[in-house]
Amino acid sequence: MFWLVPSLSLAAQARYRVTTDGAWFYQEPGGKRLARLARGAIVVGGESQDTWQGVTVEGWIFVTSVGPTPRAGYDLAVSRAPEENLRSAPAGALIGKLPQGFLLNKVAEGTSGNWVHVLRAGWVEKSAVEAVAQVASTRAAVADSDTGGLTPGRRPRGPETPGQRSGVNAPDTSASPSAPVDPSRVESARRTVLYRAPEGAPAGTLAPSAPLRVLGRSGDWTRVELEGWVKSADLEIAPPGVLMGITAAELRTDPQRYAGQVLRWTLQYIAEQQADELRPEIPNGSRYFLARGPLPEHGFVYVIVPEAKRAQLESLSPLATIQVTARVRTGRTRFLGNPVLDLISLETLP
Structure with a gap:
């Protein structure tokens, strides 16, 4: 006969999920309002x-959006006006919007490329959050062949260790309690295709039970983060100040985030065009080219070509694959929602 005996302790700190979009984060109970939190954000209680x-x-927050502060007890302050996004991971799900001047502490070893890992303690109204479920660990109690079984809720007492008095507890050698349930941690239920963007071309295949972290959701799609290892020789290091691996979907979702940033994209060249009043984001009369990408995405991209780079376009044939380094003018045009880039350099790929 077997019994499941619940452990007496749960994992340490409680976690809460924000249930109200735009919930206020306060400096102290009933005190100054500091920032707004996004619905679904997870905070530590x-x-x-x-x-x-x-x-x-x-x-996580952009390194360029914070700076040092003289305020005692804090490391950084938000420098971007009027506010900056705080995310669950680099380019991850939105946690909240932090106004200029918002004070932060940097987490030790907390940098990743253009991002810095930060935290801040404060207060929220209880009505704006809900507790995230925790799971108690369990332990199987084995039947005692002499007594025929165990009384539910009691543990057998083995022989006393020399020097140990009856009634004095022995060191706890049971398994550690389970960690809190984290809704952002999931696994692939089956062999699954990984896409660069919703409805985009496949980027790879995940094996069953691959550990994933949820960064965001959109309709029938879930954006995930996969942690693993690759051979160093198979990696390409981005030049200083150049973003790689950014999708057009990310630009459309948060155009202000990437405005002015330099990125490298692989595109499929289509044709050269001249701007008119139907594309207000491009100076009227400017030359630009239409392309698809970044590959394997199928959406359109407008790339403004400076006078010094126009000669390179003459040698391009339609549907040629090119790699561009460009600065983001806007992540989403007003009418069609396409990114607009300012060309810095261009290279034709085989």
Whole structure:
């Protein structure tokens, strides 16, 4: 006969999910409003007071959007006006919008490319959050052949260790309690195709039970992050100040985030055009070319060509594959929603 005996302890700190979009993050209970949090954001709980819950907000923010601060007890302050996004991971799901001047502490070893890992303690109203479920660990109790079984809720007592008095607890050698359930941690249920963007071309295949982290959701699609290892010789290091691996879908979703950033894309050249009043994001009369990408995405991209680079276009044939380094003018045009880039350099690929 077997019994499942629940462990007496749960994982340490409680976690809460924000249930109200735009919920205020306060400096102290009933005090100054500091920032707004996004619905679905996960925060770590602290002490509580009446209708208030202490929380710690942790996430990632652009390095260029923060700077050092002289304020005691803090490392950084948001420098971008009027506000900047805090995300669950580099380019991950939105946690909240932090106004200029918002104070932060940097997490040790907390940098990843153009991102910095930060946190801030504060308060929220209890009505704006809900507890994330936690799971108690369980342990199987083996039947005692002499007594015929165990009384539910009791543990057998083995022989006393020399020097140990009866009634004194032995060191706890049981398995560690389970960690809290994290809704952002999932696994692939079967062999699954990985796409660069919703409705885009396949980028690879995931094996069953591949560990994934959820960064965001859109309709029937879920954006995930996969952690693993590749051979160093198979990697290409991005030049300083150049973003790689950014999709057009990311630009359309958060155009202000990437405005002015330099990125490298592989595109399929279609044709050269001249701008008119129907494309207000491109100076009227400017030369630009229409392309698809970044490959394997199928959406359209407008790339403005400076006078010094126009000669390179003459040698391009339609549907040629090219690699461009360009600065983002806008991530999404007003009428068609296509990214607009300013060309810096262009290279024809085989």
